Amino acid sequence: MPKEITLCSPLDMHLHLRDGDMMKLVTPLTAETFSGAVIMPNLVPPVDSLELLLAYKKRILSSLGGHQFDPYMMLFFRGDYTEAELAAAKEYMLGIKLYPAGATTNSEAGVKAIDAVEPVFKMMEEMGIPLMVHGETHGFVMDREKEFLASYDYLAQKFPKLQITMEHITTADAVALLDEHENLRATVTLQHLIITLDDVAGGMLDPHLFCKPIAKRPEDREALLQAALEGHPRLMFGSDSAPHPVEKKECCGCAAGVFTAPLAIARLAQLFDKHDKLDNLQAFISDNAQRLYGVEPAEKLVTVANVPFEVPTAYTGHDQHVVPMHAGETLDWNVTSIKA
Numbered sequence: 104m105p106k107e108i109t110l111c112s113p114l115d116m117h118l119h120l121r122d123g124d125m126m127k128l129v130t131p132l133t134a135e136t137f138s139g140a141v142i143m144p145n146l147v148p149p150v151d152s153l154e155l156l157l158a159y160k161k162r163i164l165s166s167l168g169g170h171q172f173d174p175y176m177m178l179f180f181r182g183d184y185t186e187a188e189l190a191a192a193k194e195y196m197l198g199i200k201l202y203p204a205g206a207t208t209n210s211e212a213g214v215k216a217i218d219a220v221e222p223v224f225k226m227m228e229e230m231g232i233p234l235m236v237h238g239e240t241h242g243f244v245m246d247r248e249k250e251f252l253a254s255y256d257y258l259a260q261k262f263p264k265l266q267i268t269m270e271h272i273t274t275a276d277a278v279a280l281l282d283e284h285e286n287l288r289a290t291v292t293l294q295h296l297i298i299t300l301d302d303v304a305g306g307m308l309d310p311h312l313f314c315k316p317i318a319k320r321p322e323d324r325e326a327l328l329q330a331a332l333e334g335h336p337r338l339m340f341g342s343d344s345a346p347h348p349v350e351k352k353e354c355c356g357c358a359a360g361v362f363t364a365p366l367a368i369a370r371l372a373q374l375f376d377k378h379d380k381l382d383n384l385q386a387f388i389s390d391n392a393q394r395l396y397g398v399e400p401a402e403k404l405v406t407v408a409n410v411p412f413e414v415p416t417a418y419t420g421h422d423q424h425v426v427p428m429h430a431g432e433t434l435d436w437n438v439t440s441i442k443a
């Protein structure tokens with residue numbers, strides 16, 4: 104019998120489902136194996152009103168391909184939200200996502216000066232609305248997250264009741280900061296537990312591993328990995344699976360984003376098994392998020408076993424063509440049964 108583990112209601116706490124044909128292609132690839140996911144609002148134009156949020160949620164629900172799945176919606180942060188707007192939107196969303204203007208894909212409408220938007224943070228704190236942040240400055244690419252940590256530190260102290268999620272952390276310093284403030288939590292991607300900058304650009308350039316924040320040093324990966332493997336209570340899995348059409352990746356001016364949704368669970372099981380920590384995968388992939396956000400996903404039992412998985416060279420359909428991480432490689436683990 105191959106070794107196996109059954110995960111209860113996996114959650115992806117940072118996911119890009121895009122829109123239109125791309126959404127139709129990628130949504131079932133997450134909805135099949137995950138019970139729910141936090142849906143990023145960086146569409147063009149951004150999802151920055153309740154009306155847009157509800158319409159987007161409806162489009163997602165019509166793209167599930169028959170799978171049981173909860174999209175946890177988010178608003179795109181604007182500095183001019185009114186209390187009435189937030190009060191109306193609160194029950195339909197999990198939180199609000201802040202992007203520094205220009206920091207990443209489709210973030211042009213983001214925040215230009217973080218200290219100018221503190222009144223919105225105050226309202227969110229009082230209303231109990233979580234804040235999720237793409238935490239990078241516009242500094243040197245390897246230092247952008249580290250430089251932003253001062254802002255997390257400041258916000259966590261200034262707004263002690265505001266729940267702040269450091270999205271897709273990539274550095275040992277961010278892991279250390281997590282332990283400094285009770286109101287900080289973080290997501291980490293699959294790729295940042297596995298790769299370093301060397302895998303992106305140390306040999307032949309690999310556009311399919313290029314994302315923001317860029318993968319960092321071996322010691323950063325090690326710190327992230329140890330925190331994930333131990334099931335750190337305020338660290339959650341957030342794939343940041345970010346599909347781009349192949350022509351936007353394999354070109355000059357490659358878009359940032361790694362597409363991992365269809366293999367995330369299998370690859371995480373392989374990673375946790377390699378370090379003999381399979382027992383902590385449930386906390387990382389669901390329990391921590393359920394506790395921190397108070398979400399109660401519908402039960403989905405996903406069994407992953409030590410059997411080979413040939414990752415497709417691409418996922419195609421609806422006129423779209425997306426290349427996943429590990430394209431054409433064989434993983435040692437695969438999802439073997441799903442009971443919803």
Ligand SMILES: NC(=O)N[C@@H](CC(=O)O)C(=O)O
Nearest residue numbers: 119207208314315345359360
């Ligand atoms: N992570 C990325 O490199 N890209 C994301 C945006 C984001 O999460 O920053 C995308 O939307 O493509």
Ligand SMILES: [Zn+2]
Nearest residue numbers: 207237270315
């Ligand atoms: Zn981001």
Ligand SMILES: [Zn+2]
Nearest residue numbers: 117143343345
């Ligand atoms: Zn993202």
